[in-house]
Amino acid sequence: MIRLYHIVKSYGEHNALRDVSVHVERGEFIYITGPSGAGKSTLLKILYGAERPSSGKMLVGGLDVTALDRERVAQLRRNMGIVFQDFKLLPRRTVADNVALALEVMGAPRDQINRRVPAALNIVGLKGREGSLASHLSGGEQQRVAIARAIVNDPAVMLCDEPTGNLDGGMAVEVMEILQAIHRRGTTVLVATHDQGLMDRFPKRVLRLLDGRLSTIEPPKRRSVAPGVGPAERG
Amino acid sequence: MIEGLRRVVRGIREHFYFFVVSTGVVASALVLLGLFAMVLRDVNAMVGSWQADQHVSAYFAAGVTPEVETEMHALVAGRREVAKVERVTSADAAVWMTERAPELAAVFSELGPAALPASLEITLQPEIATPEKMEAFVASLKIQGTRPDGDGVIGTVWEDVDYGQEWVARVHTFLSLLTALGFAFGAATGLATLFLVANTIHLVVHARQDELAILRLVGATERYIVGPFIVEGVMQGLIGGLTATVVLYAIHQGLLVRLHSLLSLAMGAAPTFLPADQVVVLVATGVALGAGAAWGAVRRFLARLP
Numbered sequence: 001m002i003r004l005y006h007i008v009k010s011y012g013e014h015n016a017l018r019d020v021s022v023h024v025e026r027g028e029f030i031y032i033t034g035p036s037g038a039g040k041s042t043l044l045k046i047l048y049g050a051e052r053p054s055s056g057k058m059l060v061g062g063l064d065v066t067a068l069d070r071e072r073v074a075q076l077r078r079n080m081g082i083v084f085q086d087f088k089l090l091p092r093r094t095v096a097d098n099v100a101l102a103l104e105v106m107g108a109p110r111d112q113i114n115r116r117v118p119a120a121l122n123i124v125g126l127k128g129r130e131g132s133l134a135s136h137l138s139g140g141e142q143q144r145v146a147i148a149r150a151i152v153n154d155p156a157v158m159l160c161d162e163p164t165g166n167l168d169g170g171m172a173v174e175v176m177e178i179l180q181a182i183h184r185r186g187t188t189v190l191v192a193t194h195d196q197g198l199m200d201r202f203p204k205r206v207l208r209l210l211d212g213r214l215s216t217i218e219p220p221k222r223r224s225v226a227p228g229v230g231p232a233e234r235g
Numbered sequence: 236m237i238e239g240l241r242r243v244v245r246g247i248r249e250h251f252y253f254f255v256v257s258t259g260v261v262a263s264a265l266v267l268l269g270l271f272a273m274v275l276r277d278v279n280a281m282v283g284s285w286q287a288d289q290h291v292s293a294y295f296a297a298g299v300t301p302e303v304e305t306e307m308h309a310l311v312a313g314r315r316e317v318a319k320v321e322r323v324t325s326a327d328a329a330v331w332m333t334e335r336a337p338e339l340a341a342v343f344s345e346l347g348p349a350a351l352p353a354s355l356e357i358t359l360q361p362e363i364a365t366p367e368k369m370e371a372f373v374a375s376l377k378i379q380g381t382r383p384d385g386d387g388v389i390g391t392v393w394e395d396v397d398y399g400q401e402w403v404a405r406v407h408t409f410l411s412l413l414t415a416l417g418f419a420f421g422a423a424t425g426l427a428t429l430f431l432v433a434n435t436i437h438l439v440v441h442a443r444q445d446e447l448a449i450l451r452l453v454g455a456t457e458r459y460i461v462g463p464f465i466v467e468g469v470m471q472g473l474i475g476g477l478t479a480t481v482v483l484y485a486i487h488q489g490l491l492v493r494l495h496s497l498l499s500l501a502m503g504a505a506p507t508f509l510p511a512d513q514v515v516v517l518v519a520t521g522v523a524l525g526a527g528a529a530w531g532a533v534r535r536f537l538a539r540l541p
Binding site: 045048049050051070071074075076077078080082088089090092093101102104105106107110149 | 238242249445446448449450451452453454455456457459541
């Protein structure tokens, strides 16, 4: 699904990523972890086209996305769901409007939007909150809206940059459970986090970055409780 | 199309305050520009009336016969530099002078009808209003007036040819200054308008940068993002332009017309409101400014976004 070959990202003298090579299989759930400044967010930014690698090659679904122009980056992002620590919602818009945004930019017809937005909200447990303003929601609810927006167009890949960073323990677990559920639907999920507790609670393959280098690739400590998880089960 | 308009309406509704402020700034800037255009028109009209007033008085020498006066009248009237020429007899001049200075009536009565010289009052074409051209015209007029007298001596039919040299020079200097000031003020007004509108819309776009970033993240293309901003800019320009027209009309009726009635002698022709084609240009300028500023500001922000 995602292939990174010798990715280097430099900002002047500073190397944020050094020779990172990773293969992520379709339907996999992967943690990208490491201390602050290790390069987790940079790696995700390269994956969704916000940064270009200084050198190396990256394939997503077989397509070389190393040096896409802006139009193609937009196309790439339509096939990805992206979730951030700070939610990135439009506070003056309703929950439904925020979720619909991902479909509107694709030019989806209104009836499709009206059908898919409630379905996505249902997955994240916000059914019935369509009309609420995003600014009136709690942090956990806002992150669920962001997740609903990320999955509403049924993307092949979901990238989450510290999705639980702004949430307390209970909320963080809820959000992780939603991500697990989305993964079980077949979506490839990459989560950048430094929350070891969550990684222990929801064990998956871990890519550990240290000073821009991929130091270890750890296999899951134990299998997920959910059936059909991971590429092995999918064949 | 409908979806696009829906997004425009939603954008205006969500940021109505910014929309009103931007429209107000566009309107204010266009009022500034329109005032300049209006004043320029009136000054041009005033200067035109002054130029039309440039004339030469050619006084006939004593003893010039009416036949010669008639001949000179015809000669001068035939010259291409001359717009109009009027023959004033000694008697006409005395009447004109007596009307303006009644206390001199007794003096004129004593001196007789020939006290003042007959003259040709010549109005020149507007393009002959420079001091050099007027001087050349007067010199040629003097040559045209030379005649051999009975004794074979060359004389002239003119007692004096007066064209108010000082006045012409002053008007010319004033016009040069006015032209330079007009250009400078026009350029300053244009730049101020551009600066005001561009910066206001830039600030408004800045206030919506989160929205731009989010649209970009969910896969919106540049055209998708820029489109509604341009339509909003067009609307701001259109509404701002129409508002400016109404404000300018009010200023024209309430201030310039009254000012003219107070200073009618100095201002010459009554001030006129901008003609329809200039109003259209003003509104179109607003539309172009609004759309251009929005396009530029959004493009600049998008270029900075990852």
